[in-house]
Amino acid sequence: MGWEGHVTSEPWRGISFHNLKFKDERILYEMSLQDQFVAYSGIQSVGQSYYYDATYQLGGEEFTLRGVCFFEDHQGATTSWRHFDYEDEETSSARDRGIRNYEFVVRTVASVGNYDYMYDIRFQLDGEIRVLVFMAGYMQNTFFDDQWNLTKNDLKFGTRTHEKTLSNIHDHLTSWKLDFDINGTSNSFHKTTLRAGTYDEIFGVGSTPSYASPTSVYKYKDDQTVATEQGWKVTGGEPSIFTISNDAVKDQWGNSKSYGIFIQYTAPQLLPDDHPLLQAAAWTKYNIAVVQRTENESASSTDYFDAHSPMAPITSLDNFMNGQSIVEQDLVNFVSMGIIHVPRTEDIPLISNIGSEFQIKPINFFPQLASLDIVESDNFEACVPRQGAGEFDYVWNGEGNNYQYSKAAFTLSNPLPQAPPVQVFETAG
Numbered sequence: 001m002g003w004e005g006h007v008t009s010e011p012w013r014g015i016s017f018h019n020l021k022f023k024d025e026r027i028l029y030e031m032s033l034q035d036q037f038v039a040y041s042g043i044q045s046v047g048q049s050y051y052y053d054a055t056y057q058l059g060g061e062e063f064t065l066r067g068v069c070f071f072e073d074h075q076g077a078t079t080s081w082r083h084f085d086y087e088d089e090e091t092s093s094a095r096d097r098g099i100r101n102y103e104f105v106v107r108t109v110a111s112v113g114n115y116d117y118m119y120d121i122r123f124q125l126d127g128e129i130r131v132l133v134f135m136a137g138y139m140q141n142t143f144f145d146d147q148w149n150l151t152k153n154d155l156k157f158g159t160r161t162h163e164k165t166l167s168n169i170h171d172h173l174t175s176w177k178l179d180f181d182i183n184g185t186s187n188s189f190h191k192t193t194l195r196a197g198t199y200d201e202i203f204g205v206g207s208t209p210s211y212a213s214p215t216s217v218y219k220y221k222d223d224q225t226v227a228t229e230q231g232w233k234v235t236g237g238e239p240s241i242f243t244i245s246n247d248a249v250k251d252q253w254g255n256s257k258s259y260g261i262f263i264q265y266t267a268p269q270l271l272p273d274d275h276p277l278l279q280a281a282a283w284t285k286y287n288i289a290v291v292q293r294t295e296n297e298s299a300s301s302t303d304y305f306d307a308h309s310p311m312a313p314i315t316s317l318d319n320f321m322n323g324q325s326i327v328e329q330d331l332v333n334f335v336s337m338g339i340i341h342v343p344r345t346e347d348i349p350l351i352s353n354i355g356s357e358f359q360i361k362p363i364n365f366f367p368q369l370a371s372l373d374i375v376e377s378d379n380f381e382a383c384v385p386r387q388g389a390g391e392f393d394y395v396w397n398g399e400g401n402n403y404q405y406s407k408a409a410f411t412l413s414n415p416l417p418q419a420p421p422v423q424v425f426e427t428a429g
């Protein structure tokens with residue numbers, strides 16, 4: 001499918017890829033999991049004399065043998081591309097064309113305390129990689145008693161999920177290192193911000209051409225080549241595209257050969273930047289950070305040591321961002337993504353999968369869609385029933401062409417197996 005590289009699982013950090021190539025071109029020198037951060041909210045008050053701050057950080061991860069698996073996922077994948085050709089009157093050529101988007105999946109599981117973290121790295125046919133983290137496990141709770149005034153304020157910090165149980169708000173943040181090499185190591189970093197404005201606002205007062213309305217508003221992009229090491233939160237109101245490029249290599253249209261980082265969904269670090277905990281977890285402050293590659297800045301945190309001396313960490317991403325140039329340099333990105341978990345009663349007794357995702361994808365890297373070299377199928381079916389699943393009957397309850405009252409219902413003609421009925425045993429006497 002065009003991808004090749006080395007994969008290993010490091011004891012302290014987990015899954016790690018090196019020399020990732022797509023169609024013989026190196027995209028990443030390294031892509032590796034760095035750290036997983038969880039901080040709970042709330043003050044546990046017991047009586048009037050004993051308080052403790054229910055906030056802590058987990059550094060390092062536990063891995064089991066056979067902890068990495070590889071498979072091709074056809075079922076969960078969408079189409080890589082599809083197109084319906086409308087019928088040509090002369091040739092009757094109406095047809096569906098397309099290819100299915102198989103994903104090659106590398107999956108690993110880290111069991112950290114009460115949670116299991118599942119990481120999927122999904123390689124696609126078009127040169128894109130999806131990186132997902134899903135969490136499942138059981139909630140870490142604190143004591144709650146609604147009869148006891150001392151704990152009633154705790155509802156602000158979580159959700160009451162059982163008789164004496166408060167499940168506290170917390171976050172799950174994951175750090176990834178992305179050491180891109182786009183057409184070699186002389187790379188630059190661009191932040192393209194999307195805005196809306198009038199012609200005058202975009203190009204300067206008096207620049208609106210006579211044929212355009214001075215009040216019309218246009219969407220446009222502001223491309224900024226970032227000069228020095230920097231980090232951003234991406235959850236503001238300013239949509240931006242982050243790309244790494246070799247600006248010396250242009251295509252015939254003048255575009256730089258690039259790869260982009262797209263965070264699909266993430267939570268920000270809510271704690272203030274100067275919070276003591278964040279001295280040892282500075283990477284959680286930035287969803288995307290870019291630094292010059294430096295040999296002694298190889299990871300965004302330091303295994304167990306930072307957890308035990310959080311105020312004087314050995315490693316801090318803040319210290320990596322010390323003003324070095326990132327124009328035409330070997331660059332490293334640190335991506336952090338995750339969720340803020342607001343517990344619900346359905347998280348008891350076990351939490352079903354929650355998580356987030358980022359993607360890296362080619363931006364003007366290839367002259368055209370990279371998966372076009374895969375043979376397309378005619379009469380392409382976008383929907384393929386899952387093997388072993390029941391057949392669906394489509395029941396049309398509508399009245400002919402009376403669209404206003406048309407209704408449709410779906411029923412399973414081959415119902416999923418039911419759980420066996422509960423047996424009741426009567427006791428003698």
Ligand SMILES: [Cu+2]
Pocket residue numbers: 170171172341
């Ligand atoms: Cu959680």
